[in-house]
Amino acid sequence: MLKDYVQPKTVDGVLASLRQGNARIIAGGTDLMLDMKAGKTEVEKLVDINCVDSLKKIEIVDGSIIIGAAVTHQEVATSKLIQEKAPVLAKACRTVGSLQIRNTGTMVGNVINAQPAADAAVALIALGAVAEIFDENGISYLPVEELYLGVGQSKIDSSKQLVTSIKFPSLQSGQGSAFVRLAQRGALALPMLNVSVVVTLSGDKVDWLRLVMAPVAPKPVRATEAEKMIQGKQVNEETIIATANAVASQANPRDSALRGSGEYRKSVLQTLVKRGLIEAFAEAQK
Amino acid sequence: MAKTVLKMILNGKPVERLVSFDDTLLDALREDLGLTGTKKGCGKGECGACTIIMNGKAVNSCIVPALQAMDAAVETIEGIGTVEKLHPLQETFVDYGAIQCGFCTPGMIMSAKALLDKNVVPSREEIKEAIAGNVCRCTGYLKIEEAIMAAAEMMQSQQGK
Incomplete structure (x- = not known):
């Protein structure tokens, strides 16, 4: 049963909260809330990442587009930068669920939930995207393509690890x-x-x-x-x-x-x- | 069961309520705050009957954790008009017969309001996209779309556009 719900303001705060108790990250919650209700996921503490400002950004740095873990599908779909520099991803995110779902569900959550046809994940793999992962051992990077273990199973353990962002090269002319x-x-x-x-x-x-x-x-x-x-x-x-x-x-x-x-x-x-x-x-x- | 205080701006007024950690926003609105205008349909984010506006965006309150609304501005069907002065959408839904059983109506109106709050001159396509997550099982969507178009025109003339 859920006994605590915390909303840290920093990445370090998220990792610290994960260390205590049977905790798990929640972003949009569009999948997790249903899994919890159905008894598929047992957790005692939810660590909400939506108050971490650094995870809410869509930015371009040295030709790489970086999308934070708390960015929603709708934010990706309507971002001018993504529409121009990675239209495949804007289109993919626009097809997810309904507007209400896109307003809460995150793109990174779509990847970690690891459904076989996750629209955003399919587009991100085509873009050659890489996930930035924080855990108690520090930072590591894995291609989105390699994050899948099986149906609904990701290599990311959301009780210990936080994917802070996903990064890929912006498309160029040609x-x-x-x-x-x-x-x-x-x-x-x-x-x-x-x-x-x-x-x-x-x-x-x-x-x-x-x-x-x-x-x-x-x-x-x-x-x-x-x-x-x-x-x-x-x-x-x-x-x-x-x-x-x-x-x-x-x-x-x-x-x-x-x-x-x-x-x-x-x-x-x-x-x-x-x-x-x-x-x-x-x-x-x- | 462990509870905590949820603070939010609900329909323009600050409120505080004790909620359980695993409450959804829909639970908090209906059970703790007594606002039963927001409906529980599928409970899975697939029908839109529970749609409310949180920080300007339409969301399915049945799958939003109540505590995600902490410090947020939340609007429900109860807050958008009064019996004396209906919201343009409430008026046109009645005028155009865009209601049969009425169960989808609060969610439908909140989705439409989220659109019109940002865009008072929407195209038919934009209206369809805005209500694509709201299922009506009584009828088609034609009268609903027409009511939203008419409400948009009312709001344009009110705003002098």
Whole structure:
């Protein structure tokens, strides 16, 4: 049973509070509150990070965008900086839940909650994002891609560790990105599929591509085969079709009552990838 | 059970109440403060019936910890108009028949108010996005959207825009 709720003002205060009792971090609480009510998470003390000013920032430092742990989905989605320098992430955050959920749920919480198709996490992996982690041993860094252990399981232990921010390189000219999502409704709907693309062109050829798809496995999946295959190829329809086929051949979506049959999703994935590539190429060529 | 004092500005007035650490803001409003205009629907943040405005933003009070409202400005349906002088949204919801059973209405109006407080000339798309987290199971959303459009126009003329 919950016996205490504290709201420290500093990162050190958060870590100190975590050391006493069976404590756990809460940010937006949109998932944690439900898990606690359902008895899935037993805690005695919640350590609320929303009063730590340093965790509320979205900033750009030496070409890297840094988003703090207390920044909400809506703040990311409506940030001019993110819309210009990482549109894939602004779009992903905009699709989460509803406005009420986006106003409270945080982007970093979305990553740590480790759902297989967490929209923000899928976009962040495409951006090559890295998490900054504080614990009693000091600071460490891990790519968002490596934070997933399994469905709903993160390497981050929120009873001991605090992810203070997530950082990634801002997109430059010659780079483009896209976020494509299929869901049963326009709001309050889990993704049946989502795809994030970040591409770098040199001239009319593909320098490199990062393409992340979900939920086709317990965690977001990099389409590594397609990423290799597309390197150095001309930007044209043939390349787009070949890449979409390569992506689909690496995906193995399950049959799901909620998300549709595996066969259907594998087929529609190709279309989503094509749309994503067309959008990202167009943005890169602007 | 362990309790602590929650202080907030509720509908413009400072209030203090003892709440449990695991209370949601909805529990505090309905059970501790007796403000039952805010409804409990799904209790999971999926229906929007519990929508209130906290520091200018629409949130699902059923999944916000009560103590997250510490020192916050909280607005509920009880605070936005009086029987003598309804809020424009309350007036147009009645005029346009945007209410059937009424259970979603307080949340719907609070979502709409959060939008109109910031943007008194919203597009239809902006209205749809603002109420996408509010589910009405009686009817469609057409009359609700029309009522919000009409309230926006009323507020524009009140503000001389």
